[in-house]
Amino acid sequence: MYPLPLDAPLPARPAATDPEPEPPCSTLALPTNLPPDVPTGLPPDVPTGLPPDVPTGLPTNLRSRLPGGLRRLVPARSAATARRLRLTLTLLPLLLLGVWAAVDWRTVYGGATRLVSADPRWLLAGALFTALCSVAAAFVRQGAVPERLPPGQLIATQFAAGAAGHALPGNIGAHAVVLRFLRGQGIPLPRATASLALYSAVKPVAKTLVILAFLVAFPGTLKVTELLPKGETLALAGAITGVSVAAVVTLITTVRPLRQPLIGGLRTALTDTRVVHSRPVRALALWGGAAAFPLCQGAVVASVGTSVGLPLSWIQMVFAYLVASTAAGAVPAPGGLGPMDAALVFTLVAFGAPATVATTTVIGYRVLTVWLPLLPGALVLSALVRAKVL
Numbered sequence: 001m002y003p004l005p006l007d008a009p010l011p012a013r014p015a016a017t018d019p020e021p022e023p024p025c026s027t028l029a030l031p032t033n034l035p036p037d038v039p040t041g042l043p044p045d046v047p048t049g050l051p052p053d054v055p056t057g058l059p060t061n062l063r064s065r066l067p068g069g070l071r072r073l074v075p076a077r078s079a080a081t082a083r084r085l086r087l088t089l090t091l092l093p094l095l096l097l098g099v100w101a102a103v104d105w106r107t108v109y110g111g112a113t114r115l116v117s118a119d120p121r122w123l124l125a126g127a128l129f130t131a132l133c134s135v136a137a138a139f140v141r142q143g144a145v146p147e148r149l150p151p152g153q154l155i156a157t158q159f160a161a162g163a164a165g166h167a168l169p170g171n172i173g174a175h176a177v178v179l180r181f182l183r184g185q186g187i188p189l190p191r192a193t194a195s196l197a198l199y200s201a202v203k204p205v206a207k208t209l210v211i212l213a214f215l216v217a218f219p220g221t222l223k224v225t226e227l228l229p230k231g232e233t234l235a236l237a238g239a240i241t242g243v244s245v246a247a248v249v250t251l252i253t254t255v256r257p258l259r260q261p262l263i264g265g266l267r268t269a270l271t272d273t274r275v276v277h278s279r280p281v282r283a284l285a286l287w288g289g290a291a292a293f294p295l296c297q298g299a300v301v302a303s304v305g306t307s308v309g310l311p312l313s314w315i316q317m318v319f320a321y322l323v324a325s326t327a328a329g330a331v332p333a334p335g336g337l338g339p340m341d342a343a344l345v346f347t348l349v350a351f352g353a354p355a356t357v358a359t360t361t362v363i364g365y366r367v368l369t370v371w372l373p374l375l376p377g378a379l380v381l382s383a384l385v386r387a388k389v390l
Contacts, residue, residue: 114308114360114363114364115304115307115308115360115363115364115367117308118304118307118308118364119306119307119308120307121307122303122304122306122307123303123304123307123364123368125303126299126300126303126304126307126364126365126368127368127372129296129297129299129300129303130296130300130368130369130372130373131373132292132296133162133293133296133297133300133369134155134158134159134162135155135158136289136292136293136296137158137161137162137289137293138151138154138155138157138158138289139285139286139288139289139292140199140202140203140285140286140289140290140293141154141158141178141195141199141289142154142282142285142289143276143282143283143284143285143286143287143288143289144195144196144198144199144202144272144276144286145182145187145191145192145195145272145276146272146275146276146279146282147185147186147187149182149185150185153181153384153389154181156380156384156389157177157178157181157384157389157390158178159373159376159377159380160177160377160378160380160381160384160390161173161174161175161177161178161381162174162373162377163373163374163376163377163378163380163381164176164177164377164381171200175196175200177381177390178196179192179193179196180390181384181389181390182195184388184389184390190268191268191272193268194268194269194272195272197269198269198272198273198276198286202286202287202290203290203293203294204326205290206287206290206291206293206294207290207291207294207322207325207326208326209291210291210294210295210322211319211322211323211326214315214318214319214322218315218319294321294322294325295318297321297325297369298317298318298319298320298321298322299314299318300365300368300369301317301318301320301321301344301361301362301365302314302317302318304361304364304365304368305317305348305353305357305361307364308357308360308361308364309357310348310353310357310358310361311352311353311354311357312348312351312352312353316351317348317361320344320347320348320351321344321347323343323347324340324343324344324346324347325340325343325344327339327343328340328342328343328344341362341366344358344362344365345358345359345362348361348362
């Protein structure tokens with residue numbers, strides 16, 4: 001062996017046992033579906049490599065539960081997206097108001113022309129009953145949730161929801177406004193959605209009970225036999241109902257992503273229903289408001305009919321509205337416009353009213369319940385959005 005010189009470097013040790021260097025913290029990607037009580041293992045000031053709009057350590061949001069195709073269409077949560085959404089919600093009511101006026105301008109002009117000779121005192125009474133409709137609906141909304149809601153904001157929201165409900169079919173616009181209000185009050189999304197379902201289920205049941213009460217209290221005044229549909233109409237209604245039920249059942253049984261949320265929502269709705277009915281004040285607000293709402297609407301029809309000289313009693317005019325709104329409720333038209341008008345004119349004529357006066361009554365009813373509160377409702381909706389109540 002030859003000796004090494006004194007200044008020669010020593011051979012390096014083998015690095016087989018050295019661990020591989022860890023990647024820098026900026027390249028770590030943490031899962032986003034951890035429960036909130038599970039620590040991430042990193043200090044709060046260390047970046048995780050995730051986009052800034054995706055929170056770490058929080059459960060997945062609703063967007064992450066959507067299918068891949070829909071998830072790409074829904075933008076991620078961010079401050080800019082929230083500002084754009086708020087601006088859109090602020091300007092949308094005014095835009096819908098302009099579109100609605102352009103489409104249905106003849107109704108407004110014809111109603112104003114025919115109502116020139118009407119009694120203004122009864123028209124003022126009809127406007128008062130129209131305002132009471134928002135109060136009755138607010139009682140139903142309050143009765144559908146166990147928590148106490150601020151009364152002023154609730155009535156204002158319901159008044160604004162009335163304007164939004166006339167823009168989309170099936171009262172979707174009103175439900176969307178109320179849903180945002182409930183979420184702003186700290187009510188979780190499943191329970192807020194369950195309250196909307198309870199609201200939608202109680203109203204037709206209460207209206208049916210009111211109709212039965214009318215039939216029992218005034219058997220000789222109401223000509224029910226002339227209002228019953230023919231055999232062909234009943235068969236068509238039964239076929240439409242059967243197809244709708246079959247479509248819903250097929251959708252639930254075949255689309256698995258919908259099954260679990262629907263079952264969970266049903267359990268939440270049943271739980272809240274038991275809680276609400278265990279409190280007499282909430283149950284009274286729920287059912288009392290649901291029964292008062294169609295009566296207030298029928299009182300608007302009766303007030304307008306009295307102002308134009310419709311030769312029917314108040315009982316007949318209110319009952320005509322109850323029957324017509326029940327028949328037209330199956331047609332998903334915005335605010336019931338179209339089917340409701342035709343059904344109400346038919347019902348009034350069946351009770352013995354002239355067709356021209358019945359048409360004037362329906363036009364006046366639409367002016368008071370749709371056009372008169374539409375602009376104030378749109379302005380209130382925009383104000384609530386700007387005030388971050390919605």
